[in-house]
Amino acid sequence: MRKVWQVRVRSMQIISIPEKEEIKEISIGESEHMVGEFIGDEEGISLIVLGSVHGNEPSGLIAMRRMLPTLESLKDKIKGRIYLIAGNTRAINKGARYIDDDLNRHWTEENVERNSPDSSIATNRVEDIEQKELLEIIHRIISSAKDEVYAMDLHSTSAESPPFALIGDTLRNRKFAKNFPATFLLGIEEQLDGTTLEYINNLGAVTLGFEAGQHTTEAAIENQEALIWLALVHSGILTKEDIDFEGYEQKLKDAMGEELRIVEVRHRHAITEADEFKMELGYENFQPVKKGEVLAFDKHGEIKAKETGLVLMPLYQSQGSDGFFLGREISPFWLWLSRVLRKLKIGDLMRFLPGVNQHPVEESSLTVNTRIARIFPLQIFHLLGFRKRRWRDDKLIVSRRKHDTKSPFKRK
Ligand SMILES: [Zn+2]
Numbered sequence: 001m002r003k004v005w006q007v008r009v010r011s012m013q014i015i016s017i018p019e020k021e022e023i024k025e026i027s028i029g030e031s032e033h034m035v036g037e038f039i040g041d042e043e044g045i046s047l048i049v050l051g052s053v054h055g056n057e058p059s060g061l062i063a064m065r066r067m068l069p070t071l072e073s074l075k076d077k078i079k080g081r082i083y084l085i086a087g088n089t090r091a092i093n094k095g096a097r098y099i100d101d102d103l104n105r106h107w108t109e110e111n112v113e114r115n116s117p118d119s120s121i122a123t124n125r126v127e128d129i130e131q132k133e134l135l136e137i138i139h140r141i142i143s144s145a146k147d148e149v150y151a152m153d154l155h156s157t158s159a160e161s162p163p164f165a166l167i168g169d170t171l172r173n174r175k176f177a178k179n180f181p182a183t184f185l186l187g188i189e190e191q192l193d194g195t196t197l198e199y200i201n202n203l204g205a206v207t208l209g210f211e212a213g214q215h216t217t218e219a220a221i222e223n224q225e226a227l228i229w230l231a232l233v234h235s236g237i238l239t240k241e242d243i244d245f246e247g248y249e250q251k252l253k254d255a256m257g258e259e260l261r262i263v264e265v266r267h268r269h270a271i272t273e274a275d276e277f278k279m280e281l282g283y284e285n286f287q288p289v290k291k292g293e294v295l296a297f298d299k300h301g302e303i304k305a306k307e308t309g310l311v312l313m314p315l316y317q318s319q320g321s322d323g324f325f326l327g328r329e330i331s332p333f334w335l336w337l338s339r340v341l342r343k344l345k346i347g348d349l350m351r352f353l354p355g356v357n358q359h360p361v362e363e364s365s366l367t368v369n370t371r372i373a374r375i376f377p378l379q380i381f382h383l384l385g386f387r388k389r390r391w392r393d394d395k396l397i398v399s400r401r402k403h404d405t406k407s408p409f410k411r412k
Contacts (some may be wrong), residue, residue: 011298026058026340030090031133035064039070040078040237047235048083048141048151048229049228053104053196055091059212060154070243080237082139084228085134087196087329090126097319100266105192105321107183107199125166134196135243142203145409149205150176150235156215160318161285162257166209167380168201173341174335176206180227180233181253183261183286185312187326190387192270192322193316202406207228211313219255226251229346261286264330264382266305269323271315275299277323284313289326296323338383343406347384364400365389 062085071082086092088103106127106140115132123129142149157247164180167173168189177184178288188209189198200208210227213220226248232238234247263286271277275298289295289305295314296303305311305333306328312325341347351358355372359365364388368376373396378388386398 002354003383009166013238018358025051026062026092027096028061028086028092029128030089030093033059033086033133033137034083034087034316036068036071036082036084037095038075038078038082040082041080042076042144043146044080045147045236046081046141046145046149047231047237048085048138048149048200049086049154049226049231050087050152050196051154052092053087053153054097054102054155055088055093055097055099056094056319057154057156057215058092058098059156059215059217059220059224060223061086063154063234066221066225067228074238074242076239077239077242080147080235081141082232082237083137085137087134088127088130089396090130091165097317097394101125101127102128102321103127103320105194107196110196111194112199138200138203142200143204148235148409149229150208150405151197151200151205151232152210152228154222154227155209155211156213157285157313158320160214160281160287161211161241161312161313162211163210163220163227163252163255166211166283168198168207168401170385170388170401171339172206172403172405172407173208174339176234179251180208180230181260182256183259184263186264187382187387188265191265202402204403206407207407212382213255217355222251223255226255261329262332262335263310263327265312265325266309269296269303269325271298271323275323277303277315278325279314279316282285283311284346285313286310292410306347331383334383338385342382342385347386347400350381350384355392359399362399364402365397368396368398370394370396370405 040284049064051064052058088098091098115128115135117136161196164185164186165177165180166188168175169187197209212223223326229243229248233240277296277298279296282296289311291305291308293303293304293305295311307326309326309328312327314324315322350356351366355369357367359367381398383403387401389397
């Protein structure tokens with residue numbers, strides 16, 4: 001089998017990595033997204049790792065760079081394809097979350113079409129340029145895949161937090177995620193439009209998002225690195241024996257703490273700059289909150305928790321469009337039940353219910369009238385593999401999560 005080796009370490013020399021202190025600045029060449037590309041078997045499984053899609057989150061990029069020498073020494077053992085990709089190169093150099101637009105909310109149908117490699121529409125917005133470059137790389141990988149494709153997106157949080165993972169709720173995503181010793185957030189894709197992983201997920205890849213801890217900590221870098229090594233084994237590209245598997249697993253376990261949970265994201269407090277949003281001080285990720293508790297302030301006054309649950313990703317930085325999220329722990333039974341129902345394809349029968357209709361344009365969507373939506377709350381649709389799209393007039397529109405049970409890449 002032909003082997004191609006391509007490792008770009010040019011930018012490794014221009015950074016210095018402080019040992020155990022705060023990470024302040026890193027730099028990268030503009031447009032130099034490919035941090036490392038390792039092809040052991042061109043027809044094998046692929047792992048795409050994106051890091052620092054938010055430019056103020058350096059840990060993903062630093063972790064990938066740290067792995068390069070070891071990956072180079074393991075090159076004869078690599079059974080598939082590994083792509084380590086830096087996200088927003090221009091924002092990384094400024095230490096900013098983004099320059100013109102949040103790159104991790106930029107993957108809407110409209111933007112992707114405008115910025116696709118063969119589009120002739122000119123743009124000088126920074127994230128349009130970044131997206132164009134990334135689209136070229138991602139499409140090259142996806143279109144040449146002959147076996148399963150896994151993709152991970154590495155982030156960090158402004159608040160202190162143990163690491164946690166996020167998955168769009170498809171059975172394939174859950175199956176991959178189950179391998180990691182981690183707390184999981186389920187269904188965030190329903191709250192956010194245009195995330196990088198949602199786009200890649202809809203291309204057919206199995207996806208996993210990761211929040212490694214506070215932005216500037218050494219721990220965040222180490223957690224990112226541990227996660228990538230584990231993913232290389234769980235995807236089947238390396239074996240446990242090739243690396244210090246137990247060491248990395250222990251590292252993540254220690255960082256996660258004792259209590260591993262599955263949390264469903266239920267509410268997002270969206271903000272704009274004009275709101276003058278300020279989170280009340282002292283909230284940590286996963287902190288329990290009571291309905292009515294004052295969580296934040298904006299120019300209209302107090303912002304209270306809409307329901308009792310857990311506060312997720314409270315915002316303690318100036319840039320960003322999510323003030324906080326609220327979630328609720330869900331039981332393993334719910335996960336088991338939804339797996340069984342989806343495998344039985346019970347969702348196919350939903351459109352025969354009174355008040356539920358096939359969407360006139362979107363093939364994978366249903367429209368649900370308000371009366372039925374009250375009898376069958378959103379949770380029922382979640383169970384059956386649908387996600388909420390939007391409310392329009394008196395109708396709820398839900399659509400099936402794409403590539404829920406079957407990979408489009410495996411030919412067998
Ligand atoms: Zn981020």
